[in-house]
Amino acid sequence: MDGWRWLILTFLALQGIGFTNTEYYSSTEQMIDLIALDKELQIKFELYIYKELEHVQALFRVLRHVKNTIPAISETFISNPLTAYKFIEMLINKWNLIEEHISQSPSLEFIEYLDMAHEMLPDEEDLFGVALGLFRVQEIYNLYPEDVIRKMSAATQLSTDDAVLMSKVAYRNKNYKIAYMWLNETFKRLEKGDAAEVEVFELARLLASSSFIQGHVQLAIDATKLILEHDQHNEAAWFQQLEYRIHQITHEADPKVDPREPSNQSYQAMCRWEANRLSPQRQKMLFCRYSNGGGNPHLIYSPMKEEDEWDNPRIIRYHNFITDKEIDHLKKVAKSKLQRSETSPNIISNIRVSKSAFLSEEDQGVYDVTRRIEDVTGLDMETAEPLQVANYGIGGHYSPHLDLLSKEEEEIRHGNRMATFQIYMSDVELGGATVFPTIGATLKIQKGSAVLWYNLLYSGEHDVRSLHAGCPVYLGNKWIATKWIHGYGQEFRRRCSLSELD
Incomplete structure (x- = not known):
């Protein structure tokens, strides 16, 4: 009865009909209104069933999609920083997609359960936490992005957008060395024709800044040129390029240093078994x-x-x-x-x-x-x-x-x-x-x-x-x-x- 009561009240609300101080038996006109309401409820109920059938079919499509996109999960799989990153990203995307479709259903019981379970699922903070762990590994073990990618499972491939996100997270955490590396990886993929949602000029801004901080002034100047090719009226890019050119004239030439050169700090070198x-x-x-x-x-x-x-x-x-x-x-x-x-x-x-x-x-x-x-x-x-x-x-x-x-x-x-x-x-x-x-x-x-x-x-x-x-x-x-x-x-x-x- 509670389910029917909820359904009727919902339909009545949609029709603008309320029960406040209403006595149907005392008014024929209101009784006639109930006949109309009964017909309307039958029509709405029929539409509700068809929509529910469509909803179930949509849920089956989502189920097939998530089943086909989930790789075989093992301890080895999740102990790899990059595959773990992809695994958590997959969990977030998968359950957000499911929650979005479930929320369209009148099955409130599962929605309430999903709300409780949602607190136990990973979130953006977990995703970024794995990314920071990956950067830590890259720095200490002197790993190129391609080295990290090589360790990934064949079932999980790194997209260009993933590489973009890596560079952004690194840049946001002021890890410009790692940001520079992932930006290079991104541009290599774009040059090969890989698709990405991000605009090239946006990446160029990050590349210019991280390159300059790494001491690669000419590369920073070239990156600002990409920005200006997209938007000649970008005053920030003009001033940025001017700053880089002045620095290039007033300072010595860029040192020929690979930004991926390993740190000579004793702790990091020992972790690589280079300073035992x-x-x-x-x-x-x-x-x-x-x-x-x-x-x-x-x-x-x-x-x-x-x-x-x-x-x-x-x-x-x-x-x-x-x-x-x-x-x-x-x-x-x-x-x-x-x-x-x-x-x-x-x-x-x-x-x-x-x-x-x-x-x-x-x-x-x-x-x-x-x-x-x-x-x-x-x-x-x-x-x-x-x-x-x-x-x-x-x-x-x-x-x-x-x-x-x-x-x-x-x-x-x-x-x-x-x-x-x-x-x-x-x-x-x-x-x-x-x-x-x-x-x-x-x-x-x-x-x-x-x-x-x-x-x-x-x-x-x-x-x-x-x-x-x-x-x-x-x-x-x-x-x-x-x-x-x-x-x-x-x-x-x-x-x-x-x-x-x-």
Whole structure:
């Protein structure tokens, strides 16, 4: 009845007929009006059915369209920054299209459900977030747009309009180097005859600005010529070209520098494995061995495989530290708790792009892993922080940082973070390495292994050599678990020194 009531009221409203203070039985004339209304309702109802049939047919056409345009989705597919970008773009476009058609239907129940579900779907912010992750990967790994495109699935091709959007997002975020690269890619496609919705003169404006900032003044002048060919009365372009010409006359010639030339910064170069300072001499000082944790009864019959990754400061890798079954359990426990990682309490920044969750030792699997950390390191876990599981997204990274607390946090949390124990819970196809820029060490992600390093010297002073970073993930799904071990309670487990240099 409620559905019929809604339908009748709707039709009556369309006819300008209301029920306010109306008594049909007391007026023949109004009864005659009801006869007319009944006929009108039958006509409207018939039209409604035909429109609903047309609507259903339109929905089937939309369904066939979205089915035919969806590629086979896999973890590998969405771990690629560009295919992930296309995937999110596809989700946004697909569900916007469906919502647009559904909203024309009287099926309010599904519309209400769709409204609730809409909050769970990606939006423009997600789309741009993936784009920024891609730019981060391009910068650090020195990737041309064609390198990125080559990694795309055959089912998902990058259109010229996609390249335009990439350049615009990069320009909007003042990443002029990346904007320049994608603009070049766009113009190459246009020269081949590819179609694009954007006007060339609009791209020329972005190219002129980004080229000039990159030091390519002549290219900036040529770009403004394209603008003026389209609009000779564009005063902004005339003044811009004049500025570029004056700069060209009063400054030295453009340096012959490829804007795609990789950065020489230690962190970025190490992520590309170009600045690893593991010399043959240092390599000779590194050893592999079986360790029972100094006679720990849990390791006597099943010693841990240890490998020196670095000698000074010492970085140790433990092979086969955790099983695949334990990894799956930690992931399962963490997934429902994952939230955007913070760089410090209540502070979220692009310095750290990942989601993480602290796990309680009330869970037996978490407890077992923590006890094993204590066994292999010989350190007390009583004052350590809960195990933190982190998952890195598209271009996910953690810029160079020290695992140290502020004075205020140190007093609250049982001393500073003396040591970091990091467990690798996945392999990463490309990128994601842990690097130590100050000393030049690069650690490969190796599923099932774990690494230990110290953030404090024996004297308790900060060891600045422990500066480290998580390189951006290019391809793959990076999962890690971290245990920060505090100084309190370690007095009889790690010897102290009176020298500030030790």
